[in-house]
Amino acid sequence: xxxxxxxxxxxxxxxxxxxxxxxxxxxxxxAVAGTTKMTLYKYFKSKEILILEVLQxxxxxxxxxxxxxxxxSSKKPAEKLQKxxxxxxxxxxxxxxxxxxxxxxxxxxxxxxxxxxxxSAEHAKEFRSYIADIASQAGVIEAExxxxxxxxxxxxAIQAEQMKRGxxxxxxxxxxxxxxxxxxxKKPQ
Amino acid sequence: xxxxxxxxxxxxxxxxxxxxxxxxxxxxxxAVAGTTKMTLYKYFKSKEILILEVLQxxxxxxxxxxxxxxxxSSKKPAEKLQKxxxxxxxxxxxxxxxxxxxxxxxxxxxxxxxxxxxxSAEHAKEFRSYIADIASQAGVIEAExxxxxxxxxxxxAIQAEQMKRGxxxxxxxxxxxxxxxxxxxKKPQ
DNA sequence: GAAAAAAGACAGAATAGTCGATATAGCAAC
DNA sequence: GTTGCTATATCGACTATTCTGTCTTTTTTC
Numbered sequence: 001x002x003x004x005x006x007x008x009x010x011x012x013x014x015x016x017x018x019x020x021x022x023x024x025x026x027x028x029x030x031a032v033a034g035t036t037k038m039t040l041y042k043y044f045k046s047k048e049i050l051i052l053e054v055l056q057x058x059x060x061x062x063x064x065x066x067x068x069x070x071x072x073s074s075k076k077p078a079e080k081l082q083k084x085x086x087x088x089x090x091x092x093x094x095x096x097x098x099x100x101x102x103x104x105x106x107x108x109x110x111x112x113x114x115x116x117x118x119x120s121a122e123h124a125k126e127f128r129s130y131i132a133d134i135a136s137q138a139g140v141i142e143a144e145x146x147x148x149x150x151x152x153x154x155x156x157a158i159q160a161e162q163m164k165r166g167x168x169x170x171x172x173x174x175x176x177x178x179x180x181x182x183x184x185x186k187k188p189q
Numbered sequence: 190x191x192x193x194x195x196x197x198x199x200x201x202x203x204x205x206x207x208x209x210x211x212x213x214x215x216x217x218x219x220a221v222a223g224t225t226k227m228t229l230y231k232y233f234k235s236k237e238i239l240i241l242e243v244l245q246x247x248x249x250x251x252x253x254x255x256x257x258x259x260x261x262s263s264k265k266p267a268e269k270l271q272k273x274x275x276x277x278x279x280x281x282x283x284x285x286x287x288x289x290x291x292x293x294x295x296x297x298x299x300x301x302x303x304x305x306x307x308x309s310a311e312h313a314k315e316f317r318s319y320i321a322d323i324a325s326q327a328g329v330i331e332a333e334x335x336x337x338x339x340x341x342x343x344x345x346a347i348q349a350e351q352m353k354r355g356x357x358x359x360x361x362x363x364x365x366x367x368x369x370x371x372x373x374x375k376k377p378q
Numbered sequence: 379g380a381a382a383a384a385a386g387a388c389a390g391a392a393t394a395g396t397c398g399a400t401a402t403a404g405c406a407a408c
Numbered sequence: 409g410t411t412g413c414t415a416t417a418t419c420g421a422c423t424a425t426t427c428t429g430t431c432t433t434t435t436t437t438c
Contacts, residue, residue, distance in 0.1 A: 027393080046394080107209070153365075193383080214428080226429075
């Protein structure tokens with residue numbers, strides 16, 4: 001894979017997050033990436049395709065990072081749900097946190113028929129499914145319901161953090177999560 | 190107040206929500222509103238001013254609506270927190286629900302120095318304060334903390350609903366809220 | 379007749395995307 | 409080692425549309 005292609009993806013990811021997707025022109029992207037439009041359009045057929053690839057790569061990297069963190073932290077499924085919020089906190093409070101890509105993308109492309117919106121919705125769904133899997137392994141009976149609730153807390157906390165960096169919202173989300181996890185009926189082991 | 194001015198505000202509100210703010214040009218707004226740019230710029234000095242007014246009006250209308258609903262529903266503060274989620278559900282599931290304006294606006298204008306972002310953050314804060322007041326009246330000791338948690342649930346549910354209409358996320362947010370409200374320490378009465 | 383609004387042209391910048399010409403590599407043949 | 413081929417990248421101009429915002433003139437409305 002080309003180094004320039006990677007550079008364009010990296011720069012686009014950063015600019016989309018810090019300035020917004022619609023507010024970032026391809027001219028700006030190529031200028032910051034130190035290349036030209038010809039090169040950008042060689043690797044990406046359109047800006048829309050570039051946006052989709054940026055979203056896809058960001059989502060995969062985040063999910064991989066989270067999954068790796070959870071895997072190496074604890075072998076007990078019951079602890080994973082709590083740990084999840086620790087890692088989300090680590091992510092959210094890191095200096096280069098810029099928000100959840102699919103949340104912003106769905107706001108910039110509100111039409112449900114839009115392909116970017118659809119991909120965002122898919123990523124949100126995958127994130128919930130991922131949490132549901134962990135909840136299921138932890139013996140939670142209504143794993144899907146709890147996963148939805150926990151994802152709402154996480155996305156709400158990220159929304160708060162996007163509004164104001166250093167809000168500390170995730171700490172309270174974590175506490176709320178503990179209450180919900182403890183209250184959720186589980187299979188006897 | 191001019192009827193045309195109102196019409197422009199109404200149309201802009203709708204278009205911003207359904208197509209996105211940056212994706213909606215003033216030409217589109219005046220065309221749909223059945224007026225001209227001259228008139229728009231007579232009432233609003235710039236598109237930015239229009240956006241700010243749209244946000245301000247939407248926020249005030251929502252808060253007034255919610256406050257009226259809560260006032261006429263129950264006189265007991267303890268019940269208001271639960272009722273809050275009923276009314277949010279009523280709002281979210283209504284056919285003309287288009288999302289929470291300040292959530293979308295902050296996504297389109299991610300820079301914290303941006304005036305539109307600042308106003309969005311202010312609205313988010315006011316919404317939390319409003320919930321905190323109710324929680325405080327209900328005797329919740331850590332009213333601010335619970336208000337933050339409940340607002341994260343609401344905003345998370347709205348995020349889910351923006352992703353996919355009819356997701357039903359708010360129902361699970363309501364259940365989670367009940368658990369959190371019940372678990373919150375309260376002053377003895 | 380006076381004020382408000384419409385109509386439409388206009389400026390100047392930015393938008394996405396294209397095109398041709400040039401430069402620069404690596405690599406193979408001789 | 410030199411030459412030539414080829415793929416890749418660069419450069420800048422270019423189209424054509426859209427953007428915000430302004431202007432003048434005409435029409436409507438009271």
